[in-house]
Amino acid sequence: MYAVAVNGSPRKGGNTEILLNHALEPLKLAGWETELVQVGGQNIRGCQACYKCFERKDGQCSMKKDVFNEIMEKLLRADALIFGSPTYFADVSAELKALMDRAGLVALANGRAFKGKIGAAVVAVRRGGATHVYDTINHMFLMNQVIIPGSVYWNMGYGRDKGEVEGDAEGLGNMKNLGQTIAWLGAAIKPHLGSFPALETVSE
Secondary structure (H helix, E strand, O other), X not given: OXXXXXXXXXXXXXXXXXXXXXXXXXXXXXXXXXXXXXXXXXXXXXXXXXXXXXXHOOOOOOXXXXXXXXXXXXXXXXXXXEEEEEOEOOEOOHHHHHHHHHHHHHHHHOOOOOOOOEEEEEXXXXXXXXXXXXXXXXXXXXXOOOEOOXXXXXXXXXXXXXXXXXXXXXXXXXXXXXHHHHHHHHHHHHHHOOOOOOOOOOOO
C-alpha cells in the first residue's frame, strides 16, 4: 500500500509538513510505502478549462511545463491521498488549489480515477479559518468518490511560527490517530481495490 502526502505550504519544514509527517508515521509502522510531495512554492498553474483531459484520457493535463503531471502520476498510483495546507485567508494555499482543481478534473476525465482511494485533509492554522480549508479539500475528494476516514477531531494543528505546532499535543495526537485509521481502512478495503462499482449517471 502506498500513501502520498502533499504539502501545500511553501514553507519547508513548517507546521503543515510537521503535521503531515506525524500522519504518515503510523502508516510507515504498518508497512506502507509513504512519500511527502512538495507543491507549495512550486511552479504550478490553475486549471484553464480546456477539457483536453476529457479528449485524451491519458491521466495527464495538457499543460506540461509545471510540476502537475509529475505529482498526478503519484496521486494515481497511491492508495491514500493526504492533502495538507496552511490557512490563507480561511482557505487553502494557491498552489494546492491549483493542484486540486486540475487533479480533480483529470481524475473525473479518466473514469473517476480517484474513486475508492482513501483521502484526508490536514490543516495548519494560527487561530481561525481551518474548517473552511478542511472543507475545501474534502469537497474535491467527495466529488471524486474518495473514501474519507474520520479521526478523534478535525485534522488541524495550531501554530504560527515554524515548529510551533509541535506544542499542540491534541493536534499531534489527532494526526497519529488519522494515520492509524487510514492504515486500518486500507487493510479493510485492500481485497476490494479495483472493484469499485460503476454507478450510472443520473440525468434530469
